[in-house]
Amino acid sequence: MSRTLPAHWLERTRRSFLRAGLVLPAVWAASRALAPTPACADPDDATPPTGEGPFFRPRSPERTTFRGPGDAGTPFELTGRVLTTDGKPIARATLDFWHTNNAGSYDHEGFRFRGHQFTDADGRYVLRTILPGAYGGMPKHYHVKLAGAGLALTTQLQFPEDVNAFRIDSRLLIRTATGTGQGRFDFVLG
């Protein structure tokens, strides 16, 4: 008895493997790339809060650049907007950022990698800093306290390259690709 398989069956099987092996990962990668920053279409899209943690220091200096000459670590520029749940920019919103140095240590005496700033008329902010270090079994992160339009939020932002090693809320992921040195996150206060 011949064991030759019909050509049309082989072709159908080949296409199935292609779909399973190539197309699905592409869709999966695309959905992961697009997921992080919430849209501002409905009130459920407010950026979720997280715990403040023990290392916030009040009265940080006003500045948009944390990175100084000679600072170790990979430069990183974070940009974005602060919006209401109906998508309107919040001008003069406060963002108070704090994070570790590249070795995972906070400055407890001074204000290294700490500072506050205000959004412009379009709700935009920019933070020029470095990639923080991980500590305490947690993924690297930027802490931030926001206030504007009578609303307040304390949360933290994390990085897509850490999602496979840690349990991370996809709504708090910076839109970035490893090695680009730039990322984006829009905060939605609600």
Ligand SMILES: [Fe+2]
């Ligand atoms: Fe922290």
